Amino acid sequence: EAGVTQSPTHLIKTRGQQATLRCSPISGHTSVYWYQQALGLGLQFLLWYDEGEERNRGNFPPRFSGRQFPNYSSELNVNALELEDSALYLCASSLDLAETYEQYFGPGTRLTVT
Amino acid sequence: DAKTTQPNSMESNEEEPVHLPCNHSTISGTDYIHWYRQLPSQGPEYVIHGLTSNVNNRMASLAIAEDRKSSTLILHRATLRDAAVYYCILRDDKIIFGKGTRLHILP
Numbered sequence: 001e002a003g004v005t006q007s008p009t010h011l012i013k014t015r016g017q018q019a020t021l022r023c024s025p026i027s028g029h030t031s032v033y034w035y036q037q038a039l040g041l042g043l044q045f046l047l048w049y050d051e052g053e054e055r056n057r058g059n060f061p062p063r064f065s066g067r068q069f070p071n072y073s074s075e076l077n078v079n080a081l082e083l084e085d086s087a088l089y090l091c092a093s094s095l096d097l098a099e100t101y102e103q104y105f106g107p108g109t110r111l112t113v114t
Numbered sequence: 115d116a117k118t119t120q121p122n123s124m125e126s127n128e129e130e131p132v133h134l135p136c137n138h139s140t141i142s143g144t145d146y147i148h149w150y151r152q153l154p155s156q157g158p159e160y161v162i163h164g165l166t167s168n169v170n171n172r173m174a175s176l177a178i179a180e181d182r183k184s185s186t187l188i189l190h191r192a193t194l195r196d197a198a199v200y201y202c203i204l205r206d207d208k209i210i211f212g213k214g215t216r217l218h219i220l221p
Contacts (some may be wrong), residue, residue: 033209043158043211077154090157100146105157 002027004106008090012112013081021076021109026095031055032074033094033103034066038087046089049074050096081113118202124218125193134187134215136202141182146205149176149187151198152214158201161187194219 005024013019013105025032036048045058049068057064063079078085088110092103118190119137138147147165158199162169162176164185169176175188199214 035211042199042213045209045211048209092157100163102148102160102163103150105133105159108157 003050004093004104005092006089006106006109007021008109009107010110010112011059012114014114015080015081015083019081019095019111021078021089021091021111023074023076023091023093023106024075025072025074025088025091028095029104030072030096031094031101032072033085033092034074034076035090036087037108042095047076054059069083072109078111086111086113117210118204118212120200120202121211122213123212123218125218125220126180127220128194129191132189132192132196132217134189134200134202134217136186136212137184138202138204139183141204142206144206147176147178147182147185148203148205149174150203150211151196152199153195161200163205164179184203192217192219194221 009023031050033048035043036046037043046060047057047066048055052068066076068074088108090105090108092105094101094103146163146165149161150158151161152158162171162174164176166177177186197219199216201211201214203211
């Protein structure tokens with residue numbers, strides 16, 4: 001069974017541009033989560049989608065947005081990129097939104113803003 | 115938001131048990147306690163979770179205090195492959211990962 005996949009692996013953008021990151025969950029999983037991991041820091045929760053709806057978001061500005069498609073894949077968009085947005089962006093999926101289900105993480109997209 | 119507090123780092127000798135503590139004094143009655151670990155250059159992986167009772171699985175054991183304000187992840191026999199950052203998180207409507215504990219295993 002395929003795990004969580006993310007694309008691209010690496011992304012280089014300049015300040016002010018927009019970045020789009022993609023995530024495909026494990027087959028059968030309906031919940032998708034996005035996290036930011038800046039160098040040397042822990043994981044910061046960004047967004048949580050389930051069944052196409054945004055369930056909750058972390059303490060990030062509105063220029064971080066996303067969506068979940070009918071096939072449960074998800075996209076994270078970051079507008080007006082800033083240098084401090086450089087980080088590893090991790091996507092995870094779980095069977096559904098219940099707190100009992102574990103999250104399975106993808107390998108991440110490394111975003112570099114210059 | 116419910117928060118967790120973990121030591122920044124810990125050391126243990128190989129083949130000895132490791133007890134990783136986590137404080138979550140503001141936990142609510144419906145919060146599940148989850149543990150994940152992140153090996154170098156990898157995404158986090160699930161370790162174990164529980165609500166009130168102690169839990170065991172093939173990777174580890176989770177001991178939850180009676181008042182649920184703290185928990186301890188127990189690796190029964192640490193190996194070099196267990197060197198990682200261990201995160202204790204509380205699951206409610208939001209998901210809060212703390213900074214985790216970096217576990218060093220000494221051969």
